[in-house]
């Protein structure tokens with residue numbers, strides 16, 4: 001008796017949504033990333049931290065499709081996307097936010113999210129809006145319903161008709177997250193989401209991101225300066241230093257690592273054996 005098998009091209013549910021393996025980037029003689037590995041499993045919130053110059057922005061650019069690595073691979077859902085553009089990755093379900101929110105001054109909060117919704121649902125409609133000069137087309141009832149749901153989920157309902165130009169930075173970050181969410185992403189790449197926010201705004205943003213992750217199943221990769229934010233909300237944390245991933249693990253493991261504590265958490269500050277070599281983490285512990 002023969003068994004009927006159904007072939008499928010869907011990746012297994014456990015395949016990482018986003019993965020870097022052996023990613024190396026050189027700028028002339030400088031190795032900005034040296035064989036970096038990381039994976040963002042479905043539904044996970046993963047963080048990358050590191051001090052100035054560690055390679056965070058370079059890694060972000062490689063993952064988002066703005067920079068080709070000199071070596072290594074980037075995969076989405078198991079498919080090799082190393083040589084694809086940022087646009088192709090966006091179509092495959094990767095959304096991103098910016099360190100400095102890239103919003104349109106003349107548009108309201110709601111209009112930003114409607115435009116993003118049109119990228120997903122409206123075919124060429126967003127482009128027509130932008131190129132016809134006819135102004136912003138009134139949203140349909142269905143668009144309004146989808147957009148309102150996202151605005152309410154992110155607690156932006158009260159601000160929906162405000163132009164973004166007058167909003168505080170914390171609210172602009174949420175508009176970026178709302179806009180990213182409207183494109184229906186599987187994975188969100190967040191570039192320094194806490195940058196410029198005070199402690200209260202950072203806590204609110206962290207709570208919002210946690211809700212988006214839980215309610216929408218969106219995987220997230222935070223590339224961040226703020227170690228405490230990342231340790232507080234990510235299940236896996238990667239620590240970059242001079243282009244090398246010096247530690248990857250749970251927040252508890254990363255917190256307990258002497259090299260990480262010495263370098264980034266300020267709980268141990270070993271004096272360099274030779275001050276001329278600088279005040280970085282000691283070489284032996286890497």
Ligand SMILES: Nc1ncnc2c1ncn2[C@@H]1O[C@H](COP(=O)(O)OP(=O)(O)OP(=O)(O)O)[C@@H](O)[C@H]1O
Pocket residue numbers: 027030032050051052053054055056057058059225
């Ligand atoms: N386009 C470039 N050309 C030459 N060197 C570069 C370029 N971009 C980055 N670098 C160098 O690569 C290294 C990593 O930089 P990167 O900006 O990725 O670090 P970072 O962790 O994002 O730092 P920061 O937190 O200060 O933004 C640094 O030494 C930086 O000077």
